[in-house]
Amino acid sequence: MKAVKATTPMRRASIGARRNPASQAAILAAARAVLAEEGYAGFSIDAVSRRAGAGKPTIYRWWKNRADLLMEVYAAEKAGIRAVPTDDLARDLVAHTMALWAFWCGTPSGRTFRALLAEAQSDPDALAALREKFLPERLRDVRGLFTAAAARGDIPAEEVEARLALYIGFNWFYVLTDQLEAGQASIPAAMRLIAAPTPR
């Protein structure tokens, strides 16, 4: 008789001469879980591979490196945090910031984001991808808040970049120091300054 249950019951074998989307999904889910439970320190390809019940070659068949996987984990998690401008930039920024921080705190995404930024400091390719692809995509909406305000004449158009940098940096500071909870009190004042009408 053939070996009883020679293969583990839930094994996700080949589906033929093409990549199995179930593997991709399982790997993404495993990466999420590892980041949620272990943080960036425990996030290793081996750990994800083990957890997903997938071989490492399968991971590298879908993503070219760790940073690439991290970015897709983040993108996949990012629920539809949309930001549509009203007529009050400060109010829009406060609302978006609260939603973003809740997203960072309530999902593994905060940790994913921190891992991403850390990875970009040691991997030039990751930094380039972050700067030229990831950030522009992620910041499209919030940039829209500023350009809309500039279009209304509420802020000078030539200050959009500076104000956007202030906004991004503010968020990064709190997430990178793991002080999102304690920093919430600073949000309204900070957003009021960032959204301040053109002075003088």
Add this chain to the structure above:
Amino acid sequence: MKAVKATTPMRRASIGARRNPASQAAILAAARAVLAEEGYAGFSIDAVSRRAGAGKPTIYRWWKNRADLLMEVYAAEKAGIRAVPTDDLARDLVAHTMALWAFWCGTPSGRTFRALLAEAQSDPDALAALREKFLPERLRDVRGLFTAAAARGDIPAEEVEARLALYIGFNWFYVLTDQLEAGQASIPAAMRLIAAPTPR
């Protein structure tokens, strides 16, 4: 006959039953050099050890881990970038920011700082040290600029934290994305906003 030049000529041997400050200096210099030439990616204890001509145990005799070494490298490099308040917060901030960015660009310190922030994302001890010791020390001066402005009544005292966070984040954003050069143009506008007089 005994082996001619059995020991390398420049070897830095023991100086007796006490730690050799020359070793510490050599290690710090080597760490600087590695960071300058290889960046965070090439910064390994092994590389520093090789470059310094020092044994790894000697490194760990002086510093308890990589993050600890990184922080001392940064502290050792940090020339006296002092910030003494005048009567104009915006002007003080612009001046300090220009000096800081020049320091980050003109020395390995920018890379050291990025390495430090990255290290803190995977090492909880490093994050705690960053938050509770490194940052308060490094930010004492710039915090002084804000409290002085608050004392003058130029900004509300209860907004010091929010404005400081805006300031720190602004710098972090540009250094972490390696955009210090391109971002200089944003400094004046950003500092004007951060230093804006209490609204209304």
Add this chain to the structure above:
DNA sequence: CCATAACGGAACGTTCCGTTTCGTTGATAT
């Protein structure tokens, strides 16, 4: 029906961590 390619698993060689062991060195205490 057979070539193809992705699958999970295992092992590869490399790199790095932080630690241990070793023989050597030289200031200090006896």
Add this chain to the structure above:
DNA sequence: ATATCAACGAAACGGAACGTTCCGTTATGG
């Protein structure tokens, strides 16, 4: 004078992770 002691550089350790390469299995598509 000499024994003690701790730090020194070098080398090697065990463990972990990287990214890659094989392997036998699987099932599709030509």
